[in-house]
Amino acid sequence: MQGTELLNGKKAIYPGSFDPITNGHVDIIQRGKKIFDKIIVGVLDNPKKMPLFSAEERVELIKKTFEGDRAVEVKTFSGLLVEFARQNQADAVIRGLRAISDFEYEFQMALMNRKLWSEIETLFMMPSLKYSFLSSNLVKEVFQLGGCIKDLVPPVVEEALKDKFKNSNK
Numbered sequence: 001m002q003g004t005e006l007l008n009g010k011k012a013i014y015p016g017s018f019d020p021i022t023n024g025h026v027d028i029i030q031r032g033k034k035i036f037d038k039i040i041v042g043v044l045d046n047p048k049k050m051p052l053f054s055a056e057e058r059v060e061l062i063k064k065t066f067e068g069d070r071a072v073e074v075k076t077f078s079g080l081l082v083e084f085a086r087q088n089q090a091d092a093v094i095r096g097l098r099a100i101s102d103f104e105y106e107f108q109m110a111l112m113n114r115k116l117w118s119e120i121e122t123l124f125m126m127p128s129l130k131y132s133f134l135s136s137n138l139v140k141e142v143f144q145l146g147g148c149i150k151d152l153v154p155p156v157v158e159e160a161l162k163d164k165f166k167n168s169n170k
């Protein structure tokens, strides 16, 4: 999209743990921007999931990745996704589908969300094939074992991972 030209005035929520954001997530956000005027990235704040990065750190990494991009907003949320979507007057929820194995869980979530709020639509988007194997968990594992993650995450994330683990004996 060029400048401030409007597509349709519609907003989508892109929720997730983003622990941390990967290039697969970035790819989905870029694709979402072709359909929606605003993508609100919703970072789940759920300490029970024991994330590597705090919710604030995860938000900061996404904000830095999309610095200067007015079509992308980043917020944390806790509790029900549909409540977050309602509060933000979202028209849809975007979820990335990498493989058939993602489908069952995603289908269940989408239908539960619809049961909780009949107005919400879920849109599944496929990332580029080159990211179809990618997950935040694999990135963390590969990094900790000394593998190269350069093409898998935004540069700010690679730096943040280096910082996180600089005092641990990798």
Ligand code: PNS
Residues within 6 Å of the ligand: 015, 016, 017, 018, 044, 079, 080, 081, 082, 108, 109, 110, 112, 113
């Ligand atoms: O990146 P993730 O961990 O696959 O994202 C999962 C997420 C955050 C989308 C999901 O856990 C969620 O929506 N959590 C909020 C709680 C909720 O609404 N649960 C009912 C959904 S069916």
